[in-house]
Amino acid sequence: MDATATPASxxxxxxxxxxxxxxxxxxxxVVDHAKDCLVWDVEGREYIDMMSAYSSVSHGHLHPRIVAAAQRQMEKVAVMSRAYYGTTLGPLLEKLSEVTGFERALPMNTGAEAVETxxxxxxxxxxxxxxxxxxExxxxxxxxxxxGRTTTIIGFSSEPEYRIGFGPFCDxxxxFDYGDMESVKAAATQHTCAVLIEPIQGEAGILVPPPGFFQQLRAWCTEHDILLIDDEVQAGLGRxxxxxxFEHEGIxxxxxxxxxxxxxxLLPVSAFCADDRIMKVFVPNSHGSTFGGNALAAAVALEGLRVxxxxxxxxxxxxxxxxxxRRLREVQDEVRPLVRDVRGRGLWIGVDVDPSCATARELVERLAAGGVLSKETHDTVIRFAPPLTITFDLMDxxxxxxxxxxxxKHRELGLGRNAV
Known part of the structure; x- marks a missing residue:
């Protein structure tokens, strides 16, 4: 517990x-309310949201168009389940097909559910x-x-903290080693049916694949009739x-x-998208979700895509x-060796902290005290991933x-302001 927190907090x-x-x-x-890229705590202190709920708030908090779409739908019907047709799911599925280029989409709720799908x-x-x-x-x-964090998914995590005590796991x-095509080939067998991969590894520290890796992987999957499944739960939709x-990779x-x-x-909404040649394996009673594709979620997601x-x-x-x-790289140049690297794509950037100098968590808490919300991963990387609506002034x-x-922190370590 933070000793500096006020009684209300x-x-x-x-x-x-x-x-x-x-x-x-x-x-x-302790967050009380938020609007677009700003957040206020219970004492009324203002913060810049540089986290956006792991990309869930890419549109900014409470985008007026999306809130209005939710309110309109909530006055009609919210949940009926997929036992019946509705007026909002079809338009969402068509819009998903339009923006993704895939023929079909299967809606779920959380990202982990879509991965399980x-x-x-x-x-x-x-x-x-x-x-x-x-x-086999x-x-x-x-x-x-x-x-994700379901038992199936953590079963193939390579992070011990996610796995310890939760077994037995699914076979x-x-x-394979991320970004290493030879490792991919060595791991494959005659029974390999798919490669499941993130285009950028977020929790691992915003790791960007080496140039050419995804082109090689795509060609290899095609050659061996293996599905290439791209998990863009966090990376997708503009981040x-x-x-x-995957568009960065030309595949x-x-x-x-x-x-x-x-x-x-506003709501947990996810989707698995593929062409009919793959999606046709699902038939009635083979897969489903009570809340997946509900009327309210579909209306919200459709308006979000339009926005x-x-x-x-x-x-x-x-x-x-x-x-x-560029701005974060300028800071890196001032505080070496405290900051070892700055990497990422778009508004998804990781600042890699030298663990011999500080923990990322320590710096994240100091940022919060200064009015900036972020989050560490693996205690060595600070994530900067604000809403896509962020202004240049707020970034500055x-x-x-x-x-x-x-x-x-640099000065506390005795490194001096201009040490290199």
Whole structure:
């Protein structure tokens, strides 16, 4: 618990600590309300949101068009389940087909559910189309992956903290080194039916693949009739400066997983997208979700996609991302060796902190005290991923706070302001 928190904040923090499971260690900021890229705590202090709920708030908090779409739908019907047809799901599916280029979409709720859907699809496709004996299908996954937290998914995580004590785990996954094509080939067997991969590894520290890797992977999957499944739950829908991160690589995957930003910052909405040749493995009773594709979620997601298109948020992200990257690199040059690297694409940037100098968590908490919200990963990387609606002025303000925090730590370490 943060000793500097005010009594009002302490009360809320203590309440969560007393009655909640201890599966999170939040930054000690108690959020009361938010609008676009700004957040206010219970004491009325203002913060710049440089996290956007892991891309879930890519449109900014409470975008007026998306809120209005939700309100209109809530006055009609919210949930009826897929047992019946509705007026909002069809338009969403058509819009998803339009923006992704895939023929069909299967809506779910959370990103992890969409990944589970992809796994089921790949296995059934491997059995029914490739003729792999049922139960022997294998999916290749990268070390350092993060695809969610269900028991199936953590079973193929390479992060011990995500796995310890949660076994036994499901078989059927083989690991390769991210960005290493020879490692991919070595992990494959005659029963490999799919490669499940992130275009940028977020939880691993915003790791961008080496140039040419995805072209090689795409060619190899095509040659061996293996599905290439692209998990863009966090990277997709404009985060990297293009609609989808795979566009940076000049490829087209066989299937695409979307989530987070698809919910417009209001609801959990996800989707598994693929062409009919793959999606046809699903028939009635083979897969489903009570809330997946519900009327309210579909209305919100549809308006969110329209906002991305009509307000040019994706195109603006590329320009803003280049600017933020350059500003953070300037700070890096001032505080070496505290900051080892700055990497990323679009408005998804990781600042790599030398663990012998400081933990990322320490700097994140200092940023919060200075009015900037971010989050660490693996205690060595600070994530900067603001809403796509962020202004240049707000980015400048956030970078200046980071600069002050980094220089302060730099001096505490006895490195001096201009040490290199």
């Amino acid at each position: 302490q009360a809320y923090i203590q309440q969560e600590a007393r009655f909640g499971a201890r599966n999170y260690a939040p930054v000690p900021v 992809a796994i089921k699809c790949a296995r059934r496709w491997g059995h029914r189309v490739r003729g792999i004996p049922d139960g 299908q294998r999916i290749l996954v990268a070390r350092g992956n993060f695809h 059927g996954f083989q690991h 990297t400066g293009k609609w989808f991160a 087209r995957p066989d299937a695409l997983i979307l989530g987070k930003a698809l919910g417009g910052g 991305l298109q009509e307000e040019g948020l994706v195109e603006h992200c590329a320009e803003k991302g280049e600017y933020l990257f 303000r956030a970078v200046e706070v980071f600069r002050r925090v980094a220089l302060e």
